[in-house]
Amino acid sequence: MPLPASHPALVVRSTRIADPGDLVSVIPAGADSPVSWLRDGDGFVGWGVAASIRTAGTARFAEAEQWWRDVVGSAVVRSEVDLPGSGLVAVGSFAFSAASAAGGVLHVPAIVVGRRNGVAWVTSISSAPDLGGAPVIHPAEKPLAPVLSDSRDGALTGAEWAQAVGAAVRRVQSGALDKVVMARDVVVTAEGPIDPRHLLARLTSAYANTWTYSVDGLVGATPEMLLRREKGLVTSRILAGTIRRTGDDEHDLALAASLARSSKDLEEHEYAVRSVADALSPHCSSMNVPESPFVLHLPNVMHLATDVAGVLREDVSSLTLAASLHPSAAVCGTPTLAARDLIGELEQMDRGRYAGPVGWLDASGDGEWGIALRCGHLEKPSQIRLFAGCGIVAGSQPDAELTESEAKLVPMRHALADD
Numbered sequence: 001m002p003l004p005a006s007h008p009a010l011v012v013r014s015t016r017i018a019d020p021g022d023l024v025s026v027i028p029a030g031a032d033s034p035v036s037w038l039r040d041g042d043g044f045v046g047w048g049v050a051a052s053i054r055t056a057g058t059a060r061f062a063e064a065e066q067w068w069r070d071v072v073g074s075a076v077v078r079s080e081v082d083l084p085g086s087g088l089v090a091v092g093s094f095a096f097s098a099a100s101a102a103g104g105v106l107h108v109p110a111i112v113v114g115r116r117n118g119v120a121w122v123t124s125i126s127s128a129p130d131l132g133g134a135p136v137i138h139p140a141e142k143p144l145a146p147v148l149s150d151s152r153d154g155a156l157t158g159a160e161w162a163q164a165v166g167a168a169v170r171r172v173q174s175g176a177l178d179k180v181v182m183a184r185d186v187v188v189t190a191e192g193p194i195d196p197r198h199l200l201a202r203l204t205s206a207y208a209n210t211w212t213y214s215v216d217g218l219v220g221a222t223p224e225m226l227l228r229r230e231k232g233l234v235t236s237r238i239l240a241g242t243i244r245r246t247g248d249d250e251h252d253l254a255l256a257a258s259l260a261r262s263s264k265d266l267e268e269h270e271y272a273v274r275s276v277a278d279a280l281s282p283h284c285s286s287m288n289v290p291e292s293p294f295v296l297h298l299p300n301v302m303h304l305a306t307d308v309a310g311v312l313r314e315d316v317s318s319l320t321l322a323a324s325l326h327p328s329a330a331v332c333g334t335p336t337l338a339a340r341d342l343i344g345e346l347e348q349m350d351r352g353r354y355a356g357p358v359g360w361l362d363a364s365g366d367g368e369w370g371i372a373l374r375c376g377h378l379e380k381p382s383q384i385r386l387f388a389g390c391g392i393v394a395g396s397q398p399d400a401e402l403t404e405s406e407a408k409l410v411p412m413r414h415a416l417a418d419d
């Protein structure tokens with residue numbers, strides 16, 4: 001059930017501040033509704049709720065967009081800073097499936113602390129007419145690592161999931177579809193509440209060149225940028241095709257070369273690029289889609305990656321663009337509808353907000369929306385559900401895909417661990 005939308009008149013003020021250092025460390029202990037969007041130390045964190053909306057079903061994006069327009073229309077914004085992420089922003093996350101109970105959320109934090117290119121700022125947002133003085137930002141008490149008590153398979157055991165992958169391979173081989181992305185879940189329980197700040201601190205330090213996000217209990221570090229809209233330009237980083245890293249640099253270089261030549265992975269990648277390029281092209285006056293991918297090196301895996309760029313022909317917000325690109329073949333498959341049905345038939349779980357768009361937008365509609373990968377959903381204070389999926393084409397092997405899914409769970413397992 002969507003919550004009733006309210007359209008509060010917000011007062012917003014962004015003020016330049018001295019560099020606060022590590023942004024995760026300024027989120028107060030026990031902060032209400034912590035959010036983050038960080039990469040290579042830049043981006044923002046926030047907490048508190050100035051306004052928010054929950055949406056559901058096929059209209060989950062459109063209702064959020066309409067609400068955001070109303071919020072923007074009635075807001076009064078004063079900003080000393082003119083950088084992406086300053087001024088009025090909303091952070092959001094949307095379910096992969098329209099049928100999911102997870103729906104969508106857009107959330108305007110009460111406090112945002114950001115940094116970009118050496119300029120730091122704090123934004124206060126409130127429905128009260130007087131914001132008072134700028135909040136003083138200082139390092140908070142360090143988060144404690146959770147004491148983990150259990151880690152168990154979710155909807156399917158590893159063996160059952162590999163069987164489901166086998167069924168998916170046969171379906172692809174029968175010609176019913178070209179590609180489907182099969183995902184699995186793992187439930188990790190701790191003895192006490194899991195502090196999202198601990199997860200963010202671990203993810204930002206070990207996976208600095210991914211986008212580390214937190215919104216409404218969804219925490220992760222995604223390497224895949226569904227789209228960034230900035231001043232009329234749209235860019236997207238598409239990933240599909242994966243090989244695990246071994247930790248031996250020389251061996252990994254050889255593996256990277258074999259990934260770049262693997263016909264199975266190149267095929268899987270091509271479907272993902274096509275789906276994004278086809279969805280973006282109606283919105284763009286010109287586009288650049290490279291002919292072949294590069295290999296993106298992450299600490300746990302390497303991916304085939306393509307960066308697509310376009311010039312927008314119309315004033316369409318980053319959230320509406322994200323809605324039109326979702327679900328790309330990097331998380332669903334080709335053709336989309338056949339893949340979506342097969343996922344529903346074989347996965348036997350609700351993906352929730354995993355594999356849906358996660359990110360932020362500002363008052364002008366600019367923003368960044370990643371795909372919620374390498375993540376977990378804190379479904380109770382002491383319990384988190386982790387997700388990982390793999391693109392399946394005719395040449396996929398179930399056991400290799402199970403191993404690949406484990407490699408994709410590594411960032412969140414690392415985030416939950418202690419040093």
Ligand SMILES: C=C(O[C@H]1C=CC=C(C(=O)O)[C@@H]1O)C(=O)O
Pocket residue numbers: 181183224239240241242303329330331373374387388389390391392408
């Ligand atoms: C679906 C996931 O990854 C996608 C993104 C990159 C590579 C992928 C792959 O090689 O299968 C997946 O398409 C996941 O991490 O859960």
